[in-house]
Amino acid sequence: MNWLRRLALATILLAPGLSARAQIPDVVKIGIMNDMNGPFADQSGKGSVVAAQMAAEEFAAQGGGFRVQILQADHQNKPDLGAQIAREWVDRDNVATVADAVNSGVGLAVNQVMAEKHRTFLATNVGTSDLTGKYCQPTTVQWTMDTYALGNTMARVMAERGGNTWYFIAFDYALGAALVHDTAATLTALGGKVLGTSRHPIGTTDFSSYLVQAQASGAKVIGLADTGADLINAVKQAAEFGMTKKQTLAGLFTQITDVDSIGLRAAQGMTVTEAFYWDLNNATRAFSRRFAQRFNGRMPTENQAGVYSSVLAYLNAVKAANTIEGEKVVAQMRKQPIQDALFGTVTVRQDGRAVHDMYTFRVKAPGESASRWDVYKLMARIPGSEAFRPLDKGGCRLVTQ
Template identity: 45%
Template sequence: MMKKLALGTALCALVAGAGYAQEINVKLGVLNDRSGIYSDLTGEGSVVAAQMAAEDFMAEEGGLNIEIVSADHQNKPDIGSNIARKWYDEEGVNAILDVPTSSVALAVAQITADNNGVLVNSGAGSTALTREQCLPTTIHWTYDTAALANGTGKAMTLAGGEKWFFLTADYAFGHSLEENTAAVVEANGGEVVGTVDVPFPATDFSSFLLQAQGSGADVIGLANAGGDTVNAIKQAQEFGITQAGQKLAALLFFITDVHALSPETRTGLSLTGAYYWDQDEGAREWSARFLERHGSMASMVQAGVYSSTLHYLRAVKAVGTTDGETVAAKMKETPFDDVLFGKGHIRGDGRGIHDMYLYQVKSPDESTGEWDLYTTVATIAGEDAFLPMLEECDFTKK
């Protein structure tokens, strides 16, 4: 059923198991980019992932009446904030899922806390969600900019990329990614020789790439994501930058981005992620179901929406309420052994702790199919991937 909201389009899916008593009503809002540069890696795919989580929960446990709505925040904090307020104030939403674009996520996190909901974030990257702007009702499940830096940034520096120049998306996520990666580069003997802020979103990277080309850097760090990263990589190849010997560091890169590039352009690129469809049999089985419903393999953000939604629903069932602080506390109290993210837990600051992986994109000769794109180079233990918790953000002690 489709219905029009004042601030976006909402897809409503009622998921109920026959024969179960509907004791607790749960309404989930998937808030993301449904029309812009992040729509492929979040968008409708995240709605599908949330629906799959609800269906799987009802098949396994039942006892909840689950409704899912969705809306497009257009990567704008004011629009995202207005949708979140409407959902909480007028429509009875209990938790908001996904929320890529860190500036939007940070605004929605505060609105969520004010309304005693839960922000179950998969799409945003800023570490501020569990540090400078930590809140008791924020769960940050999939990745953050520190984990990306500890993967791609560290690996490329140790491989000889000592001089870095950053092209940085000019908003909270881009600056967080640059800051975290620069710290890792310097800690491993490298240096930052220059940076330039790039308007978000952008289509023409020519002037910024030329600055990077003339900087003498070994590595051009792309502190952006989605369509911005894809466009920057394509234009760097057109200018002959990579052919001349400079390397590109796609600091946040998704399988949907890799798939969008030609084999010649993407071969050999390194990236850090939390999930890959071919990592084990459980991931392959789930990914086949997702592919059948959505038409592409899931990004790690979409996979994160599935897993974090399941964890949220299990917590609601366990505590018997949708009260935000109570549910968030239960999510932190309960370790997980997830089909897509493996064993892990949520710290007192809301940061999900699980392994991360360093991947390299396969060449056409190495690939056996359309989505056979990654070779796993290294596993980064969760405790090493993410920043340590700030004492003042440990809400289990408050």
């Protein structure tokens, strides 16, 4: 009978996710998983790894308390591969959290794995708002942005300026569908109209047929519900067609590296919504210059800034909670607002959404720009309480009244 009791006790102590297994290890391992070589490599890629390393160093400089190791992997934009990497990281390497992810399909797959493993998922740059809606988990925090905030913010700002008819050119996968849905919902609520939508596969290089349809629609705004290399190709070709003289391009998921690749001559006048811009204030400028010194002179994207901020917030929460158990770490992050140097005051809600201000910018003309990365003129700052989906509207099962 005694051996049965001992076996039962051993089983409890070794069970995944329980406190004995989830105490802070000697080295807290953080896995940065994203697209390292594909269409989103400039937005996240190796720059996100640099940002995570900077966060670990900042944590150590503030007093730390444990060593931090940054791992990296390329999910190649394949959800099954992303889930496999996350599972192996936790089971083989005792990884405490996975951050970045960048692709919505991958993010949803990793979200499930990390919940099963009782480890934290920092869905720093996963766009789909379903992550804090019907697929919310007590182990997930969605940091930088989501499709609701991007679409809602853009639709409001454009409608205020007369942009009340839209045509969408969108990715034919989860991110594109969510961007169109969330933007259209706000637009129609404000009395605007969607005149049509064209969907394209990821990796499209020829946008001529989609642009012709958008041009023929007569829409005042062409909403580009894609990102990375696809967005870059679409904007360049729209400029070649002369469309930007009569219709406004609204990049629903555009980042500074995209604008840099397009060039101001083609991108000028385009509107974008972002959670971060390097030249917003003294704190963003100071961080961005440190980042640029370590990353080939390139200013950070909102994705890379989000990795830095979310990883630093995570490490502070692990220290305060004295565990790497995902549910407890996320609960710690929710306890009080986080004062972040890059995103301002950040509040993590019950559904896992990190709420902060969002910004809409106009891309400068070449004559307005003083340097390579001086590309945005601020149009509007939207408080987080207005930018992100209301807590009771997402359908997250974790939300209690």
